[in-house]
Amino acid sequence: MASPVYVTQPFLPPLEELQPLLEEIWRSRRLTNGGPFHERLERALCDYLGVKHISLFANGTLGLVTALQSLRITGEVITTPFSFVATAHALLWNGIRPVFVDIHPESLNLDPEQVEAAITPLTTAILPVHVYGRPCDTSALQSIADRYGLRLIYDAAHAFAVEDEGGSVLRHGDLSVLSFHATKVFTTFEGGAIVSRDPQAKRRIDFLKNFGFTDEVTVVAPGINGKLNELQAAVGLVQLGHVDTALERRAAVDEAYRCGLEDVGGIRCLGRPKSRRHNYSYFPILVDAEFPIGRDALYEHLRSSGIFARRYFYPLITDFPMYRSLPSADKARLPVAAQVASQVLCLPIYPDMSEEETSRIVAVISAVAVR
Numbered sequence: 001m002a003s004p005v006y007v008t009q010p011f012l013p014p015l016e017e018l019q020p021l022l023e024e025i026w027r028s029r030r031l032t033n034g035g036p037f038h039e040r041l042e043r044a045l046c047d048y049l050g051v052k053h054i055s056l057f058a059n060g061t062l063g064l065v066t067a068l069q070s071l072r073i074t075g076e077v078i079t080t081p082f083s084f085v086a087t088a089h090a091l092l093w094n095g096i097r098p099v100f101v102d103i104h105p106e107s108l109n110l111d112p113e114q115v116e117a118a119i120t121p122l123t124t125a126i127l128p129v130h131v132y133g134r135p136c137d138t139s140a141l142q143s144i145a146d147r148y149g150l151r152l153i154y155d156a157a158h159a160f161a162v163e164d165e166g167g168s169v170l171r172h173g174d175l176s177v178l179s180f181h182a183t184k185v186f187t188t189f190e191g192g193a194i195v196s197r198d199p200q201a202k203r204r205i206d207f208l209k210n211f212g213f214t215d216e217v218t219v220v221a222p223g224i225n226g227k228l229n230e231l232q233a234a235v236g237l238v239q240l241g242h243v244d245t246a247l248e249r250r251a252a253v254d255e256a257y258r259c260g261l262e263d264v265g266g267i268r269c270l271g272r273p274k275s276r277r278h279n280y281s282y283f284p285i286l287v288d289a290e291f292p293i294g295r296d297a298l299y300e301h302l303r304s305s306g307i308f309a310r311r312y313f314y315p316l317i318t319d320f321p322m323y324r325s326l327p328s329a330d331k332a333r334l335p336v337a338a339q340v341a342s343q344v345l346c347l348p349i350y351p352d353m354s355e356e357e358t359s360r361i362v363a364v365i366s367a368v369a370v371r
């Protein structure tokens, strides 16, 4: 039997490239607290992504929690149920009440029209997600934020290197939060970052991620330990040199799936993203009613063939016990998200995926379609 294929596999740079950086760390004995590699990675990421300010974090979730802290967000925040659970958890960790709003059927991102209807006097911010790296309707969301005086913070965990006509999607809103987890397109094993627009915002974020210290003896806020260490920053620096290759190879897998699945009845690929640059971080398909078996049956069938697809995002965040009793978690108010969560399946996609693997997955799905 063919070897198992997982939904993703990290793209690691040659170990020889990391070796000299490790030796430098061993020589300098600077292990963390904003050392030279941390500084170099922040600068290199600003250049690569085309953004002004970046603050590295130990992971994306701490980035989200700190982003909300840095803007002193309270009360209610409007967000999407169709995301990884960390999006909403970051709100609860700040004592904020999430208000869930349905997604748009094509973008699968927060539907701006419904955002406006969910605003109350307690609303202070909007927390949208660029799901699968496909950009939100950033101009509609910004105009709502401006009209109602709300902050706009993007969970951009999927949106590394994504660009629209004006440049990086990370420039939108007040802050954008990235994740560098092992499953993401750019990884430092664990890691994350906040992209900010001005030096004051970055300064506040930087002291919040270091317990609130502004100098050796001054603590100005109840900060957290969100720091990324030198070892991981070095991994990131080396990794960054290979991101373009990784994205090219992901694009090829995406194309192969689109061609292979085009004529498979009952399987729907999402439309090609309109972004100027896409990162092919996920390959979601929707299993329609006309497909001979349901989504869960297809998921199990693939598993039994050694193909480990994932149902991102099922269950919805609003199905989890700490959210489901909120009025906004009512399924009747979230018909699109509920429908998509029941139909979506993310197929394996990663830079080292072979043509044979892609073809085998297409063949397994096609065989079900015609039986």
Ligand SMILES: *Cc1c(COP(=O)(O)O)cnc(C)c1O
Residues within 6 Å of the ligand: 059, 060, 061, 062, 083, 084, 086, 087, 129, 155, 157, 158, 178, 179, 180, 181, 190, 191, 192
């Ligand atoms: C991965 C992810 C996160 C969390 O990032 P970590 O680095 O794993 O903490 C948050 N939101 C979304 C949408 C994610 O996919």
